Amino acid sequence: MDKGVLATALGSPAPFGQSQFAFMRGNAFEAKVKADGGAELLRLLYERLGGSSAAPGPDVATPDLSAAGPEGRAARTALALREATAAGGWALLDHPMLALEVAGSPAYLEPDAVVVHPDGRWTVVEIKSFPMIDASAAAAKVGAAARQAAVYVLALERVAAVTEGAEVGHQVLLVCPKDFSNLPTASVVDVRKQRAVTRRQLTRLMRVEDIAAGLPEGTTFDPACAPEELDAAVAAVPPAYAPECLAACELAFHCRARSRAEGAVEALGRSVRGELGGLTTVAGVLAAAAGKEGDPADPTVAALRRAAALRAEALESAAGLRAEAPEAASVAGGGTPEGAAACR
């Protein structure tokens, strides 16, 4: 299912897109790193993760991984990994294909490269085009790359489990342009934590069949349907919208509109929800703060009322005094009259 098309059909098209400048640079950089049979890439890898093995020479194996269809390519990759491990030398797999079961259905993943060490260790290589300036890169981008690599590590582990003498390294190699140049530099990123988090999330994901079984008979997400029909179909799968979704999901604007229409407090951020205890709607919170609803013995309600009273008092005093004596305020050094009076 293409969520982007679905979002457009629902009337909230996804705002994502990639600039061709970024796309071209990303491809050009990857091509440069992998030029000459990956000599530069292997040099960087050996420098940082070489261990006690001999340095990779010109005889690095670069198996051909082309095959028909993702299943075929995944099978070819597994075979190439087995052969390379058995051969006991360096091998570079350019764009291998890995399979991972997500929510009960197979997903195919394509890392930038996987390197097989002579000692049977497999290392995931992630090539990114954001710069590493003075040996540090933007934390958010490195984090995203680490999460992505962790998924590859998980998928590789499934292959390694049935391959004798193979082991997947939990340290991945991140290759980026150095400073403002186009020369590659690399850094080792430990993805044990991301791997553990992803693995836990994958086991907790509800299976697609189970979600589908819970839907009413005849539900379809065909974008050709009428928007109302689609809307009802999407609503049948309960969303859990939070502002973070906006950066990742094509349907986020649709979910946000629904979340706002319901007056859910999560639309303002996950932390807001935690702060407000059992109160989940904007109207509910405001009514509780105004003293119209809610149990005063509930600590959240009591705190809200107090916050509302303090806020109203402060705003009133500031507005009242500003209207009353603007010149007095300027005499007091431009400070608020209330603050000046209170802190005398």
Place this chain on the structure above:
Amino acid sequence: MSLITTLARLEAVDSGRAQPLATVRHRHLTDRPLVLVPLTTAGEAGAPLGALVGTDREAPRLLAVAQPRDRDLRFAFLAELAEAVLPHIEACADVVEPAERNETDPATGKKTKVEVELCLDAAQVIVPSRAGVEFVRLLGRSMRFRRTAEDNPDTPYPAPARVPLLGRWLTHYGERARVPGSSLLLASTDLLNRHWATGQSSLEDQHLGALLSWIDPPAGSSGAEAALRAELARDGEGQLLCPPAGPATDPDFDNRLLAPAIERYDRARTALASAEDGLAADARLGELSAAEREIRSLLARVMLPTWDAVWRGLDLLRQLPEGARAEDRWTRDRWSFTAHRDRVRSGEPPQPRRDDAVTAAQKLASRETAQAQLEAQEALDDPLVLAGRRLAGEAFLGTVSGVEMAYTESKRPSPRPLVTVRTDERPHLGERTKVYRSLDGKPQTAEFVRAEQETDQDGEILLVLRILDRMGRSKEPAPGSVPEPGERIAWTLFEHDQRGGPKLPDPEETPWTHGGPPGADAATRAEQPDPVTPEDLL
């Protein structure tokens, strides 16, 4: 986010307009700030695409790079940027007032006052968003190690004359922007978010257009509707009506408009290079400048809405009176500005790529101090901020109900009056907890003695406080230094002024735990310019 801020956001959702988070302006704004709206090329690290810059909202200066991969064009852009920004900085650097600074004599360890210059005003720079602040840092880093032909005639690809200097200044501004409460380099979104709570999440608040839509929605429309329009609405060509505030551009703009225009420019340039006679060259030169004009107008089109938005934001902020203590923080900015001016004038090398251990520790400590000071000053300046601290139990407002004189039991008794305060608040007071109030702008300290529970229906309690200082040297307290019954006073549990931490060792004495003193290799590690490759872009 504190509960009181959350409440303001919920009120904004309900009313469809942003709600105030402050009753005064907590950042100093100069009369002539320099607004800088930069754009960068997607995917490239140091390839600016264009900028609008200037101090006059009616006359922005448009700088554009027709082909961001061409080093000469990029250098021309940076040289032009230097010509736009440096005069603004230098105008402030030359107007000074005499000031005094405490200095420790390294030989005797005595503190002496030294007469120094302090710039009367510092040059303020405003960018649209936080990403813009980061971009200023990045520009600074990319320029400050460049060499000009004058520095070293053998430098490959020498930079235009004033580019390294601009790099050093932008680095300083970017670094200063990390100090809480500083106003040398400000992001418009940060400024607005400090003073208003919108009905959207803080993530969405990073969109300048959406943020302004909440604060000042167009007539007949709610903040939420206007913000959605700012986020998503596109014109007939599929371009955003409210382009991103940069430095990143909208991918649709890149793909549909900019890339074809750059391609036309490249073609015109190749055609010009292959022109065979003067007449043909003239015609092709015309095509080339037409292609360049087209790129300039495209860039202007996506930058102008942001330019206007930044100025509109400044207008909104200027409607708030400035907080009393914002001036004090601005003075610190002026000191920082003056210090950098002196470093540049004395010919010191550019800021290093990485700070040494001592400098890093100093920076961290000063930022922590600035953060604590900012929090205290904002609460003292603004009853609405104080309300948040009162809710958290870190401050309280009370009416003085009685004053009882008491003295210390020493040979020369000093006054230690006991003040009883009636309040309905429940501050987190323990025995001998220090509380502070502002007395003529200076903090007066008191300590908590005991609470007397009163069982009236208002839930008010009586707190007994012992005043400790600021009463003069004589036996009788100086007039006005002891609260009078009936006075309503704000007490805080946090200190008003921040003391600096312990003194750090000199760099030569860096302990081994922190890398040890800079050894003999310090000279060889001196900052070298970035190595350049014939083609530094892809």
